[in-house]
Amino acid sequence: MPSIHPTASSDIVFISPNYKGVTKDWFQPEYWQAQGKLTHTATGRGTVWFIDTPQGTAVLRQYRRGGLIAKFNKFKFLAQPIEQTRAFKELALLETLQQFDLPAPLPIAGMVRREGLFYQAWLLTKVISKAQDLFEVLQQHTLSMDTWRQIGHTIKRFHDKNVYHSDLNCHNIMLDHDKKVWLIDFDKCAIKTHQNRWKKDNLERLQRSFEKEANKLSDFKFSDQAWQHLLDGYHNS
Numbered sequence: 001m002p003s004i005h006p007t008a009s010s011d012i013v014f015i016s017p018n019y020k021g022v023t024k025d026w027f028q029p030e031y032w033q034a035q036g037k038l039t040h041t042a043t044g045r046g047t048v049w050f051i052d053t054p055q056g057t058a059v060l061r062q063y064r065r066g067g068l069i070a071k072f073n074k075f076k077f078l079a080q081p082i083e084q085t086r087a088f089k090e091l092a093l094l095e096t097l098q099q100f101d102l103p104a105p106l107p108i109a110g111m112v113r114r115e116g117l118f119y120q121a122w123l124l125t126k127v128i129s130k131a132q133d134l135f136e137v138l139q140q141h142t143l144s145m146d147t148w149r150q151i152g153h154t155i156k157r158f159h160d161k162n163v164y165h166s167d168l169n170c171h172n173i174m175l176d177h178d179k180k181v182w183l184i185d186f187d188k189c190a191i192k193t194h195q196n197r198w199k200k201d202n203l204e205r206l207q208r209s210f211e212k213e214a215n216k217l218s219d220f221k222f223s224d225q226a227w228q229h230l231l232d233g234y235h236n237s
Contacts, residue, residue, distance in 0.1 A: 152233025
């Protein structure tokens with residue numbers, strides 16, 4: 001489990017066992033920018049920062065709200081015990097995934113900032129080197145049958161350990177230069193201890209995400225045959 005380190009301020013840092021020397025400054029993009037170690041940023045549903053830390057290249061993400069509430073409250077969540085915050089739970093889950101030897105980001109640390117009845121939170125993980133998400137990859141080239149099967153096989157590995165990914169879509173699956181498949185973004189995910197219906201729902205959600213992008217983008221290289229290859233890798237690992 002992450003070790004919890006209260007600070008003199010309202011910030012509470014929690015660190016994975018393999019990492020030392022992390023302070024609350026690590027969660028401020030300005031800290032890295034002042035040292036010339038903020039390499040670049042990326043935007044999607046929110047901004048993430050890529051930074052050159054003493055622990056290697058890492059990605060910093062601030063948790064943000066979704067839906068209508070985000071129009072007037074982007075970053076604050078109702079206060080709760082540290083162990084129940086989204087950042088702590090995701091970091092702890094990532095540690096478990098490492099114990100399972102599953103291809104997910106390496107956890108470094110998280111931070112919660114308490115503000116009265118609310119908190120804000122950040123997460124720091126190691127960057128997956130030379131990797132792109134499937135949304136980017138499928139706009140560039142067609143994947144081989146073996147790669148689609150490997151994607152299905154990787155998802156099955158997570159499901160075999162009862163790892164529920166709450167937002168399994170083509171943006172949260174990555175391929176590195178060696179064609180290794182990774183899953184990312186484990187916010188609001190968990191180890192499920194009952195039922196199996198969710199596994200089928202997970203796959204159906206993923207299929208819808210591929211079809212949605214294929215309907216919007218004429219150059220998005222996804223087909224029914226590709227999906228069948230993925231299912232073949234899932235069911236016949």
